[in-house]
Amino acid sequence: MTAIQPSRKPNAWMYVEGPARRVLHMKLLYRRQHLAAAAAEHTAHGQVGAEMLWRAVDATEARLRHLFPDSWAQQHETWATTDAARMHTAADPRPVDCHLCVPNPPEATASSGS
């Protein structure tokens, strides 16, 4: 095996080209997307761990900015807009894209017999 092992040295990704780099890029983008969605949900519902999730979002964005500065520059404003749009309260739910609103509908009076 002559391939370098980027996982052992984070900065080694700076010199990796081709598919592996694209995969990392996509992984980081997905990671950022999922973390931000979870962070917004946790914040909206006052869940423990919201702050930790936002810190993870920040760390992922920092990594994207470091490794893929062009991508970061293109997208960071969209992320801010998307994150802001996700904000809601339990009283004003967003079941369309919030996993925590779904299991706790405000007036779930469904009385389905078994």
Ligand SMILES: [Zn+2]
């Ligand atoms: Zn919600």
